[in-house]
Amino acid sequence: xxxxxxxxxxxxxxxxxxxxxxxxxxxxxxxxxxxxxxxxxxxxxxxxxxxxxxxxxxxxxxxxxxxxxxxxxxxxxxxxxxxxxxxxxxxxxxxxxxxxxxxxxxxxxxxxxxxxxxxxxxxxxxxxxxxxxxxxxxxxxxxxxxxxxxxxxxxxxxxxxxxxxxxxxxxxxxxxxxxxxxxxxxxxxxxxxxxxxxxxxxxxxxxxxxxxxxxxxxxxxxxxxxxxxxxxxxxxxxxxxxxxxxxxxxxxxxxxxxxxxxxxxxxxxxxxxxxxxxxxxxxxxxxxxxxxxxxxxxxxxxxxxxxxxxxxxxxxxxxxxxxxxxxxxxxxxxxxxxxxxxxxxxxxxxxxxxxxxxxxxxxxxxxxxxxxxxxxxxxxxxxxxxxxxxxxxxxxxxxxxxxxxxxxxxxxxxxxxxxxxxxxxxxxxxxxxxxxxxxxxxxxxxxxxxxxxxxxxxxxxxxxxxxxxxxxxxxxxxxxxxxxxxxxxxxxxxxxxxxxxxxxxxxxxxxxx
Amino acid sequence: xxxxxxxxxxxxxxxxxxxxxxxxxxxxxxxxxxxxxxxxxxxxxxxxxxxxxxxxxxxxxxxxxxxxxxxxxxxxxxxxxxxxxxxxxxxxxxxxxxxxxxxxxxxxxxxxxxxxxxxxxxxxxxxxxxxxxxxxxxxxxxxxxxxxxxxxxxxxxxxxxxxxxxxxxxxxxxxxxxxxxxxxxxxxxxxxxxxxxxxxxxxxxxxxxxxxxxxxxxxxxxxxxxxxxxxxxxx
Numbered sequence: 001x002x003x004x005x006x007x008x009x010x011x012x013x014x015x016x017x018x019x020x021x022x023x024x025x026x027x028x029x030x031x032x033x034x035x036x037x038x039x040x041x042x043x044x045x046x047x048x049x050x051x052x053x054x055x056x057x058x059x060x061x062x063x064x065x066x067x068x069x070x071x072x073x074x075x076x077x078x079x080x081x082x083x084x085x086x087x088x089x090x091x092x093x094x095x096x097x098x099x100x101x102x103x104x105x106x107x108x109x110x111x112x113x114x115x116x117x118x119x120x121x122x123x124x125x126x127x128x129x130x131x132x133x134x135x136x137x138x139x140x141x142x143x144x145x146x147x148x149x150x151x152x153x154x155x156x157x158x159x160x161x162x163x164x165x166x167x168x169x170x171x172x173x174x175x176x177x178x179x180x181x182x183x184x185x186x187x188x189x190x191x192x193x194x195x196x197x198x199x200x201x202x203x204x205x206x207x208x209x210x211x212x213x214x215x216x217x218x219x220x221x222x223x224x225x226x227x228x229x230x231x232x233x234x235x236x237x238x239x240x241x242x243x244x245x246x247x248x249x250x251x252x253x254x255x256x257x258x259x260x261x262x263x264x265x266x267x268x269x270x271x272x273x274x275x276x277x278x279x280x281x282x283x284x285x286x287x288x289x290x291x292x293x294x295x296x297x298x299x300x301x302x303x304x305x306x307x308x309x310x311x312x313x314x315x316x317x318x319x320x321x322x323x324x325x326x327x328x329x330x331x332x333x334x335x336x337x338x339x340x341x342x343x344x345x346x347x348x349x350x351x352x353x354x355x356x357x358x359x360x361x362x363x364x365x366x367x368x369x370x371x372x373x374x375x376x377x378x379x380x381x382x383x384x385x386x387x388x389x390x391x392x393x394x395x396x397x398x399x400x401x402x403x404x405x406x407x408x409x410x411x412x413x414x415x416x417x418x419x420x421x422x423x424x425x426x427x428x429x430x431x432x433x434x435x436x437x438x439x440x441x442x443x444x445x446x447x448x449x450x451x452x453x454x455x456x457x458x459x460x461x462x463x464x465x466x467x468x469x470x471x472x473x474x475x476x477x478x479x480x481x482x483x484x485x486x487x488x489x490x491x492x493x494x495x496x497x498x499x500x501x502x503x504x505x506x507x508x509x510x511x512x513x
Numbered sequence: 514x515x516x517x518x519x520x521x522x523x524x525x526x527x528x529x530x531x532x533x534x535x536x537x538x539x540x541x542x543x544x545x546x547x548x549x550x551x552x553x554x555x556x557x558x559x560x561x562x563x564x565x566x567x568x569x570x571x572x573x574x575x576x577x578x579x580x581x582x583x584x585x586x587x588x589x590x591x592x593x594x595x596x597x598x599x600x601x602x603x604x605x606x607x608x609x610x611x612x613x614x615x616x617x618x619x620x621x622x623x624x625x626x627x628x629x630x631x632x633x634x635x636x637x638x639x640x641x642x643x644x645x646x647x648x649x650x651x652x653x654x655x656x657x658x659x660x661x662x663x664x665x666x667x668x669x670x671x672x673x674x675x676x677x678x679x680x681x682x683x684x685x686x687x688x689x690x691x692x693x694x695x696x697x698x699x700x701x702x703x704x705x706x707x708x709x710x711x712x713x714x715x716x717x718x719x720x721x722x723x724x725x726x727x728x729x730x731x732x733x734x735x736x737x738x739x740x741x742x743x744x745x746x747x748x
Contacts, residue, residue, distance in 0.1 A: 410632050445632060449631070449632045451633075452669070455669055457601075474671075475675065
């Protein structure tokens, strides 16, 4: 690799900065971070990782990379694993603030390979903050997505870039990416751990994934977050069914390690909701979007200083758009909390009214909201270098958009049907047909479409109703089933009982003088 | 509903005696299992079984290495996915098939067929299917599977359905329909009524979707996990 170093040194002369210059503050940063990692002081590691790294980046490396790993290695005993971790952060910072070159993309891939291989071989005995471990998986998937987008823009590639792409065809190869994530899931035995936890055998969630018995949390927690990573990669590929399957071991109806890091919490629910939306399980999508949007609304003030704050706000906006889409296709606003609903009305109220009309303008809004809020779909295959070079970075997105709009169009007559069903308790087919200006046999097809589209079938073959208004037909009369708002007395009373108990306990603890 | 159970089968050419289901479960991101998965599609066709998991896995491998795509296999997967309706399998497959592949004539036909089924237009569906026999007849059990789907949608929608409407949806008429009805009356709880004005009325079995009385009121029930929250208080 001597050539690489030579190359780097030559480059540095035109870079306008010296990649080997290590300011004192950086020296002190790596020395302390290294010490805290060796002492397994998770609290201090977290502080340095979340705060010091950001502060130093802001102050010293706003638009240049951090010092190269070779320049800091001797401050940390040339520790192999520490250097891998340092480089991981080095690349992450570079991706966030600068534009990575193809060579850097390839080097970052190599670094992830080395890092994950070390973890998979079980020789890592560190304890790292969940935030950091989540960021690793998140960044790994992000860089994969970014690479696919970059590679798909073939038109402006230089000959040198094309030669590199051909030479390093394994870098960010989709099989490699998926197999790393899958290997982390399997090697960590996280699925079995979560299973045993339900029977009280193992402790994972209760300790937020940390190991308080001197062991390491790295493989286990990376394996855990890799399930979320797999969900995301599969969504990027348009494989929603498999994505949800990968997430299945995590029970998202309960808090868990995935909720211990806000970024992971949001990524999980965003992709879970999106996949359910594409699978026409609207009620499920609405329910989860509602929960997380309410959660973000209540907690976002605590994240204002976090480096993820902007990302949180962006995903927040996107999920409102997805909620607007879901509710337009499945108008069940009673599933939505009042706070979320008023935010939604403020942001999309007018658009949602127009979406109900199902004319060209309405489809333009479906298109707009979907395009704004969907994941950045990727084409995972390498380009054919023999054929004329074309850009294909939009192909995957266009396909998903087209299929989504196709679905929305199949449902376009349902909105009108709803309007009538809401005002009648019984109505004859002939009468409704004349109101809707269609013939009777067309009306029957619309009614069946309504039933089919509002009744999803889960993977076990069970029928789940998403219907807001329901009906049945007896010969040629439609009977509308009044939908009563579900009042959850049981849950209400349970919560009150717990609350009362809390109050009583509090009163007991007060000593009257 | 309408989903056949999967029977894992041994076949030649498989690595070290693993079933395809095992390969999909434990080795799904491996390009080398592609021929096994292709064979398995043909197996599903001939033995009238179905495995969405392994078919999605194959489409994914085609997506990763488009030059290996076999149109014939993709067509079979799509016909099988239509047969799995009301499950959304057909869309799940389309999400993974690049647009330029979807432009092929046979896929356009299948997409039209799916559109008719998705929008309850059975008359148009059967007409179109009759014109495309070469595609759908290559897969045994196609007609019965679609009839199964039609009956599923009808059962969600109707308590009583005019004979003519039923006939159109399942594409059976006259004596064959009499025979079919006889079978349904004997095995599936269907009842035939005479309507005063027109011909026969078929009474479909009640379920929670065509009869509000059977609708389970989930709102009144409290899951056990929620009750456990107050166990410490109750004790």
